[in-house]
Amino acid sequence: MSKIVSSLKFGVDYYPEHWPRSRWSKDAELMGELGFNIVRLAEFSWSKIEPKEGEYNFEWLDEAINVLANRGIKAIIGTPTAAPPPWIIKKHPDILRVDPHGVRSPEGTRRNYCPNNPNYIMHTKRIVKALALHYRDNPNVIGWQIDNEFGIDPCYCENCIKAFRDWLKNKYGSLENLNSSCGFIFWSQEYGDWDEIFPPRPPIDMQNPSLCLDWHRFLSDSWVKYQQIQVDIIREIAPHHIITHNFMGLYKELNYFKLAEPLDIVSFDYYPRWGSDIDYARAAMAHDVMRSLKKKPYWIMELQSGAVKVHTAPIPKPGEIRLWTLQSIARGADGILYFRWRSCRFGAEEYWHGILDHDGAPRRRFYEIKKISEDLKKIEPHIEGTNVKPEFAFTLSYDNLWAFDLEVGYGGKNYYGLDSWEPSLDFYRVLYSRNLPVDFVDPSKEDLSNYRAVFVPSLMLINKTIEENLKFYVEKGGILIATPRTGAKDWNNVIVDMALPGTLSDLFGITVEEYTGLPDGEKVGIETDKNVLNRKIAGKGRCWAEMLQPKEGAETIAYYTTGIYTGKPAATINNYGKGLAIYVGSFPDENLYSAILDWLMEKVDIKPAFPPASGLEAVERVGSSGRIIFALNHSEHAIQIPLKKEYYEIISGEKVSGILKIESLDAKVLKPSN
Ligand SMILES: [Zn+2]
Incomplete structure (x- = not known):
């Protein structure tokens, strides 16, 4: 029997319902050979657990759990709500989501339901309650995964429209406040009745940005609320069990901080190989975000163990599954579950491969995981009670990411020519190459004082709490670095009526005198000032350029060398309280970020674990x-x-x-x- 480890969870996502019972003991035996101590089960098995309304069949799942327990393997049960069975849809066709054009989502698939539908909520409560009651006292069940990979999945059904109106009522209180806060005077959209309000439908570039952002917030809140319904039931019935959900790394359409809040553990579905190249800096950032949601170790609930179902996506190279496993643990994971045990012969994911191929025979990937298991036995005692402790933090505001992506110019492209992760990723890549990890912090909630420096990647939306948090941090001695558009809008996604960066103008000691977009591919030359940053480095800014005007006390650290702002300040530094606030007026390249990072590392005396090396x-x-x-x-x-x-x-x-x-x-x- 394999050792049950207390801290490190090691296992696989297993679908016994896809295979004959005669095979289950062989599967458990092979899992035992790999040293597995956990499986995730049942998250798409509603039609098997409840084939007809009110007729529950747990017998098969009880047996599967028993067979695995005989090899020392415990279970996490997925609530099966991501895939409603056909009988529910037949009885309540209204549970299917409605697209912006009024068309219902297709039957016969997953993630096709509406989170605000009373019928679906009623069935959700029933199935979760039945499962929790049945498994609360089973010693081989340790916890739950709620649903599967929540996404934004917008729904324009009557229930959602009504719930959106209520959400707006709750936020704004009165129509007068709503109309003035969102600027509905523009294009004659002032509302005289809550029932006149509809969710914004594409094309988004013709819609009110405040309403678009509130609609996105409402959708995100809808999923958080839907998850909470399930969390509440399990907490009441099985308070001794852990609860998690499987997140998707840099997926940004849901407020992951809010989704993570009621959970015990964040889990991450990590699939690095989708094509010939892997962007490891981006992958590392996804891990850092996952760890940061609760500032504690997380699990990998699905780790790629075979080729994914994408045209030409290659099979993991020899050694890669082991590297991805160790990378996850390195960045703070305390649980690794591979997706999935055996490639399924049927269904939409017939080519989403697992550890075993369709024939169930152990081959190269199985033996690679066996080697990993041996490595982990040696590593495990040394990671207990440890986590990654970064000296740098990036602010992460999901509201801000949405607002940034909603800035769509006529023609449908982002106004800045950037995806909202890019301002973060540009600097992250430089830190990653220097082996410096990063924490992501919610600026509206978290204390920044644990960090030597905080990067504020184009934090456009500012409210009083965030403004005070940033100022307090710098006042007490922190170092802040911000990029364009920081402070440009209020929390309702309306541009401020002040010189930019708005209420942060005194913090950064500047005003933005003028700005310009840079057409596709055009860049501006920027050179750092040797007297301030101790190094003269030439680099480029892309997509956007702001001409900065330092106030008294602030210094220019970089100048534009090309374009209409040649000779004018491109980046500045300001003493504020005991700290320093840097503002960069364009989206800098690697050279410029390296210059800032070199200066910063000297200033706060940070030394990475190892010096940089390619790969x-x-x-x-x-x-x-x-x-x-x-x-x-x-x-x-x-x-x-x-x-x-x-x-x-x-x-x-x-x-x-x-x-x-x-x-x-x-x-x-x-x-x-x-
Ligand atoms: Zn709906």
């Missing part, structure tokens, strides 16, 4: 078990790292000093020798 991802976990550094080589070539001290390499059990060599697609896990 290297090095992350440190710190805690009661000490420090442990994961050094991963994602490249096709070996990496050599000069070591300043001696380390103990946990997987090989050897001491290393001098030069650390990491082969292609291999990893080292190191502890400093005492």
Whole structure:
């Protein structure tokens, strides 16, 4: 029997209902061989659990849980609400979502229901309650995954329209307040009755930006509320069980902070290989966001273990599943479940491959995971009680991401020519290449004082709480770095009636005198001032340029060298209280961000776990078990790292000093020798 580990969960997503019972014990035996201690079960099995209304059939699931328990494997049960069974749709066709053109979502698939539909909510409560009552005392069930991969899935049905009107009533109180706060005087859209309000329908560039943002907020809140219905039932019936949901990394259409709040653990569905190249900086940022939602270790609920169902998506290369596993643990995961045990012979995901192929025979990927299991047994004692502890934070406001993406110019393209993650990703890539992890913080809730520097990526929407939080942080000695449009709008998505950056003008010590969009591909030259940043670096800004006017006390740290603002300030620094506030008036390239980061690292004396090397991802976990550094080589070539001290390499059990060599697609896990 495999060892049940207390801290590290290691397992797989398993669908016993797809296979004959005669196979289940063989599956459990093979899972035992891999050292698995957990499976996720049943999250798409409503038609099997309740084939007819009120006729429950738990017998098959009880048996599957038993068969697995005999090998020391515990279960997380997924509530099956992501895929309503046909009998519900036949009885209540109104549960299907309605698109902006009034067409209902298709039957026969998943994620096709409306979260505000009273009939679906009634059936949701029934099935969740029945499951929770049946499994609360089963010692082999440890918790629940709510639904599966919530997405924005907009619905324009009568229930949603009514609920949206109520949501607006609750927010604005009166029609007068709504009309003036959102500027409905524009194009004669002032409302005289709540029933005159409809959700904005595409094309979005012809709609009111405030209403568009509120509609997005309402949809996000609808899913948070729908999740809460299930959380409340399970908490009441099975308070000793853990509750999670499987999030999707940099998916940004739901407010993930709000979705994570009532859960015990955040889980992440991590599928790195969709094509020939993998953007590991972007992947690392997704992990950092997942860890940041609750500022504690998370799980990977679905980790890619075979090729995904995408045209030409290749199978994971030898070594990659192991690297992705170690990368996840390095960035703060304490649970790894692979998707999925065995590739299914039927259904929409027939080519979404698992550890085993359709024939169920163990092959290369199975044996790779067996090797991972052996590695993890050695690593596990060293990660208990540890987490990634970044010195840098990025503000993350989902309201702001939505508002940024809703700034659509005529023609349907984003006004800035950027996806709303890009201002974050540009700087993140530079930090990633230096092996510096990042926490993402909600500026409207979280204390920033734990961080040496906070990056504010184009935080357009500002309210009083955020304004005070940012100012308090800098006043007490923090360093803030912001990019264009920060402070440009109020919380209702209306442009402020002040010189930009609005209420943050005194914090940054500037006004934005003029701004211009840069047409596709056009860039402006920017050069840093040697006297301020201690280095003269030439770089470029893209998409947008602001001419800054420093106030008294603020200094220019970079000037435009080309374009209509040549010779004018492109970036500034201001002393505010005990801290410093930097404002950059364009979207900088790697050179400029490197110049700022070099200056910053000297200023606050930050040293990364390891020096940069092409293909290297090095992350440190710190805690009661000490420090442990994961050094991963994602490249096709070996990496050599000069070591300043001696380390103990946990997987090989050897001491290393001098030069650390990491082969292609291999990893080292190191502890400093005492
Ligand atoms: Zn609806």
